[in-house]
Amino acid sequence: MRTLPTLATERLVLRPFLLSDAAIVQQLAGNRDVADTTLSVPHPYADGMAESWIAAHQGAWTRHEEATLAITERDAGLVGAITLRIELPQRRAELGYWVGAPFWGQGYASEAARAMIAFGFGKLSLQRIYAHHMVRNPASGRVMAKAGMTHEGTLRRHFYRWGIPEDVAIWGILADGTP
Ligand SMILES: CC(C)(COP(=O)(O)OP(=O)(O)OC[C@H]1O[C@@H](n2cnc3c(N)ncnc32)[C@H](O)[C@@H]1OP(=O)(O)O)[C@@H](O)C(=O)NCCC(=O)NCCS
Secondary structure, rough: OOOOOOOOOEEEEEEEEOHHHHHHHHHHHHOHHHOOOOOOOOOOOOHHHHHHHHHHHHHHHOOOOOEEEEEOOOOOEEEEEEEEEEEEOEEEEEEEEEEOOOOOOOOOHEEEEHHHHHOOOOOOOOOOOEEEEEOOOOOHHHHHHHOOOEEEEEEEEEEEEEOOEEEEEEEEOOOOOOO
């Protein structure tokens, strides 16, 4: 596939980001509460960062490195982002996501995660998809559980965020349904 895919779920459309999404990305991802429990969302989220991030997506997909899609909802529009960081030689990918704070608690991350996992096992023929969350971020653990992932362990002080070490839970799901 040359262009990033578009995936439809019951309530959501996961589609490639457009440069015209940049202002909303900056507004949603610029919230410290969203950046707080991620490693990849910069803070503060300066002007131009969203445009550069969006502009990099197609190349990363063409190089088979990443699939990053906007999580959009019919009425609300852009609510978040979801990424598979692909390691094709290992037939695995790491799942990451954020949802804007006004949209938390409505099941959007879980619904998007299920669609990305199905895409990874289907079109990308992956064998394993895994994800991490900081132990102090149990909401993300619920997303992983609701997406069918299995808790595989806890990596002690695995990440630094804001200069503080974080214990990190790791979850995974296998293509053949092995629990
Ligand atoms: C984590 C995040 C993606 C969740 O998005 P969301 O769309 O609200 O997720 P969902 O609605 O699909 O599911 C959230 C679940 O967490 C639960 N939850 C929320 N806060 C919780 C808490 N403090 N403790 C335990 N569970 C919690 C919700 O009740 C829900 O579970 P349920 O459906 O069983 O009730 C969102 O909070 C976010 O973007 N946070 C900042 C960025 C981030 O942490 N990204 C993930 C990095 S690993």
